[in-house]
Amino acid sequence: MPARLTPSLDDAAALDQLFAAVAGEQAIGLAVSGGADSLALLLLAHSWASARDNAPILHVYSVDHGLRPEAAAEVKMVLAAAKELGVAATGLKWSATKPVAGLQEAARIARYQLIGNAMAQDGISVLLTAHHRNDQAETVLMRMAHGSGIEGLKGMSAMAVVEGIIVHRPLLDIDPTALRAIVDAAGLVPAEDPSNADEHYERVRWRKALPQLASLGLDAAALAVFADRMAEADAAIAQMAESCFAAMVRLDGFGSARIELAGFIGLSPAISVRVLGRVLNIVGGRQKPRALGQVERLRQSIADGALPKSTTVLGCVIRLKDDAVVIAREPGRAVPPDAILRPHAELIWDERFLIINGSDESDLTASVADYLPRHRLEEFLGFKVTAPAEAIRTAPIVRDAAGGVLSLGGWSFDDRIKVQLLID
Structure with missing residues (x-):
């Protein structure tokens, strides 16, 4: 089991461990919605920065998505809490027309875009979010249900690029009850978003299933161990796939690729799928990097000698020619204007x-x-x-x-x- 960190505002060593990855930054952004988790992130980051010489400057960003009338007041609460701590803060609002379908995903993209634009103006390159151990467990369960491969089953990474923003998640190994206790001890009253209990959303359904899974031994800590092991396996496969890519893939100046057929077929499926997926991603203009099922089916048809004369996958045209898999960009598939x-x-x-x-x-x-x-x-x-x-x-x-x-x-x-x- 990974160590269960119990962060304390007074534990300098624990705080240094949490924020070590961003200790060298000039400034860092904090995404704070007003919920208990993000308020705890603000309190922990402030306590950490206050105790350090040459600590990064903190800047809070809070977004009103315009989906609930209470949201504007919640942003004001966040700004007031930041001001009380002496932390700079910016309130943002998503004022665009809201889609009928895919609202949560659209709101997530809008949130990162709004924060990313504000960070660019403020000269800040890293954003901290309050994703915690239960968020990681929900993510792993959803991806497992959707048939994700090893790359997806490693869950969220502590450091990642999301919608073009460098995002650090320092609380991924923290139990949310510990975060709530920090907020309660500080006398803050966190916002409660009713959508977090709305079973219309898949993540909420998995969240409500976690206690039952925990009673069977599959709790958030066990899922964190699983995600860590998948990350180790993913890193090993990525290392082997990188070597194979260099040895058997040839990219030309037109952006097309040739993969040596004999060597490709001789690879294990896990590695050949990774190599093929990377080639499709490069040649096809990075259209759907997580479309694993399509890549697996294409790899199988190549291995079985059942590839049609010409087929299209993920913005690419694929053929067999001269003992090689030849892959080119598909014409007319969202090519850019002048x-x-x-x-x-x-x-x-x-x-x-x-x-x-x-x-x-x-x-x-x-x-x-x-x-x-x-x-x-x-x-x-x-x-x-x-x-x-x-x-x-x-x-x-x-x-x-x-x-x-x-x-x-x-x-x-x-x-x-x-x-x-x-x-x-």
Whole structure:
């Protein structure tokens, strides 16, 4: 069993352990909703920072999602609690039109977007959230029910990137009752969101099932052990898959890939699925990185020799050719519109290519290459082009105002432009 931390505002060693990962930051953001867990995060972080020399500056962010009339008052309560502690705080509101379906997910995305924008203005790069041991248990159970692989079953990571924000979860191994006790001892009255008891939401149903599971020995602590072991297994598979990727995958300047068939089939399913998933993610523009079932079925059809002449998965066209699996971007699948390259700025194009305008010019345009005859390509590149037609059609091309070609795919013909295929 992992150590069950019982944080105390007076325990300097425990607080240092909780916040060690962000101790070197100049400033850190705290996501505080007003619930007991996030208020405890605020109290713990404040106690920790107050006792340290050169501690990071704390900044609280609290979001009113506009879904309940009480939410505005809850944000005010959070701001007042932060002010009482001498911590800077910003209240934010989600004022956009609310979707009919997928409301919780939309609210989650909006929350991170609002906080991320505010953090960027404040010069803060890391956000702390109050996810705790029971949140981790619920996450593991939901992913297990949905058929997640090892990568999903490791649950939430203590450090992750969420909606483009670096997020640290220092309380993942803390029992929520310990957090509630901290808030009660401080004399704060936490907000109670009724949606946390609404069984319309899957997470709530799992939350209510946890006591029954605990009576059978599957409590939050046991699920935390399971998640830790899955994380260890995931790391081992990732290490082996990285080596196999380097040995048998070849990416070209058009963003297409070739996987050596014999070596690929010889891999264990866990590793070959990871390699194939990474290739699909790179080539397809990172569309659905968690679509494990589709990747598993594709791997099986390749291993069984049952792959059709041409098939599409996750924005990619897949074929067998010359003892290799050849994968190219699917034309017409959400390829980006023309984009102006700002002077001395970077553009991530189709989530596949990084294009840098290193000049002062503002009239350079990146667009889809679309239909270019191979003989013209070979004039540009100086070698025979064997890439799939789909890869050529979906590669980026950069032109100047006079129509001159400055780059094509990953090749640059002009010092003003640098292009790099994104493989991570």
